Amino acid sequence: MRYNLADLPLHRLLEPVCRATAAMTRLDERVSRSAVGPGWIERSHFIDAVASLWIDGELVHLEDLVLHDAAMGIRVPTHELTIAYDILRTRRRILEHDPSWALSREGLSQLRGKSADQHSASSIEKPLEIKSIEPEDVEDPLARYLAEIDAVVARSEAALSQVLSPSPPSYTKERVPFLYEPDWNEDERLAEWQAVLEKSLGLPPVLRAVLLLDAWNQLQVLQHAPWLGRLLAASLLRKEGVTVAHLAAFNLGLKQVGRERRTDRQQTVRLLALLDAITEAAETGLKEHDRLVLARQQMQHRIAGRRQSSKLPQLVDLVLSRPMVSSGMIAKSLSVTPQGALKIASELQLRELTGRGRFRAWGIL
Numbered sequence: 001m002r003y004n005l006a007d008l009p010l011h012r013l014l015e016p017v018c019r020a021t022a023a024m025t026r027l028d029e030r031v032s033r034s035a036v037g038p039g040w041i042e043r044s045h046f047i048d049a050v051a052s053l054w055i056d057g058e059l060v061h062l063e064d065l066v067l068h069d070a071a072m073g074i075r076v077p078t079h080e081l082t083i084a085y086d087i088l089r090t091r092r093r094i095l096e097h098d099p100s101w102a103l104s105r106e107g108l109s110q111l112r113g114k115s116a117d118q119h120s121a122s123s124i125e126k127p128l129e130i131k132s133i134e135p136e137d138v139e140d141p142l143a144r145y146l147a148e149i150d151a152v153v154a155r156s157e158a159a160l161s162q163v164l165s166p167s168p169p170s171y172t173k174e175r176v177p178f179l180y181e182p183d184w185n186e187d188e189r190l191a192e193w194q195a196v197l198e199k200s201l202g203l204p205p206v207l208r209a210v211l212l213l214d215a216w217n218q219l220q221v222l223q224h225a226p227w228l229g230r231l232l233a234a235s236l237l238r239k240e241g242v243t244v245a246h247l248a249a250f251n252l253g254l255k256q257v258g259r260e261r262r263t264d265r266q267q268t269v270r271l272l273a274l275l276d277a278i279t280e281a282a283e284t285g286l287k288e289h290d291r292l293v294l295a296r297q298q299m300q301h302r303i304a305g306r307r308q309s310s311k312l313p314q315l316v317d318l319v320l321s322r323p324m325v326s327s328g329m330i331a332k333s334l335s336v337t338p339q340g341a342l343k344i345a346s347e348l349q350l351r352e353l354t355g356r357g358r359f360r361a362w363g364i365l
Contacts, residue, residue, distance in 0.1 A: 003196050003215040009268050013207060016275040021206045023282035024242055027289070032245035036292040039320030041095070043292075044249045044285065046323055049087040051251035052227045053080055060084045062323050063353075063361065072328045087227055094235050095247050102235035103197070108190070111228060189221045197236075205240035209233040210274035213250070214267065230254075253281030292320055295364040299348060311336060311344055324353055324363040 031037045046065055053060045058080040065084050067073045077085070090111065094102045101107040196215040200208040216229030234248040254262065254277045261273035296316065303312040311334045318333050319325055330341035350362035 003192065003218055004267070005196065005199050005211065008271075012268060013271060013275070016272055016279070017204050017207045020275045020278040020282070021204065021242060023279045023286075024206065024237065024248060027282045027285045028243045028245050030286065030289055034289060034293065036289065036296050036320055037245065039317065040285075040289050040292055041246050042321040043288070043323055044246065044252075045088050045091045048091065048249035048251045049084045051249070051255050052087050052230065053084050055251055055254050056226060058083070066322055066324055067326065067329075070326075070329050070332070072326065072332075083227070087231070090228070090231055091247055094231060094238075099235070099239040099241075099244075102232055103239060108232075111232075112186075112190075112222065112225075184223055186222055189219045193219055193221050205237055205242050206275070206278060207271075208240070209236045210271050210278070212236060213274055214270050217263075227251075248278070249281050249285065250277060251281075252284055253277035253279070256280045256284070292364075296320060299364075302347075302349060311340075312348060315344055315348055319348070319350060319362070319364060322363075324361045325350075326361045 031040055034040070046062060046069075050060050050062050050065060060078075060080050060083075064073065064075075064077075064081055065088065068077055068081055068085055069088060093111075097107065102111065193212070193215055197208075197212060200211050203211070210233070213229055213233040216232070217226070220226070222228060230250045231247070234243075234250050237243045237248050254274075257273045257277045257280065261269060262277075264270050264273070299316045299319070303310065303316065306312055314334050315330060318330065322329070325345075327338050327341040327345070330336070330345060331338050334341070334344075336344070345362050351364060353361045353363050
């Protein structure tokens with residue numbers, strides 16, 4: 001299967017590309033210079049992960065993802081929640097690395113989960129060689145006794161290391177046909193997608209991003225991770241310098257574009273829909289940023305004049321970096337008791353989101 005780049009209607013795409021580029025660069029500039037920038041970025045990870053599941057036809061509650069990330073979930077995580085958490089961690093991982101890492105060979109291998117298998121297959125270690133000490137070769141009785149102790153300790157350490165770090169299995173690790181189609185060659189599809197990446201050199205970065213995303217969807221590169229293509233397209237904008245301070249939340253914009261446009265048979269319709277999604281994501285991000293700035297100003301007024309040892313400034317940063325916070329999250333992050341968490345939450349006058357007397361959560365929504 002090939003993805004066609006020959007007949008792009010650049011005259012129709014140029015204006016939407018310029019509009020999306022301007023909106024995305026404006027958002028990135030605002031976030032990079034803002035006091036609420038780090039909190040906005042953390043929030044965008046959660047919101048984009050939930051939106052990604054929504055696009056794929058699954059529903060995950062934002063509150064469940066926040067609690068699962070804080071290791072405070074009260075229920076067994078569902079399959080959908082596990083995927084959302086994987087997306088959340090992948091976004092953080094991409095942003096922590098160099099801008100070109102995600103699209104490199106090493107980055108793609110690690111994001112696909114291939115590096116662990118390759119490493120285990122190539123890292124079959126030789127048995128641990130222990131420099132043995134022969135007690136019989138030592139003439140001094142005390143030295144011989146100590147040598148015997150050293151030999152026992154060395155054998156014990158070797159046995160423990162072998163148990164704690166078992167050698168990889170010698171058999172070939174195969175995928176289960178019930179879960180993976182045998183004829184689905186992911187490596188071949190990925191190579192074709194990388195060819196699109198190479199052929200699109202010279203085009204505007206935003207146009208390259210939507211082409212990569214559309215090619216990923218059409219080629220269906222990975223059977224069980226369609227969400228990875230959206231993160232790779234966003235990482236291209238970061239690599240090209242369009243978004244320096246953050247990783248674009250494509251999924252948030254795609255939610256606001258009709259599915260019939262995103263999946264249309266005509267390539268031009270799909271590309272225009274993806275460009276509109278980038279514009280919508282940037283405009284929504286700007287509105288969210290302005291809302292956080294206003295909320296921070298209000299909370300700063302409430303904590304003005306507090307003593308220097310007050311935990312309220314830390315609580316402000318925590319609330320700005322999470323869509324919601326629970327008493328357990330406050331107690332863990334601020335090193336206070338659960339009762340103390342309830343007290344400082346009430347002092348900050350946060351909005352209670354659950355309407356319950358127990359297991360409450362707060363936010364600025």
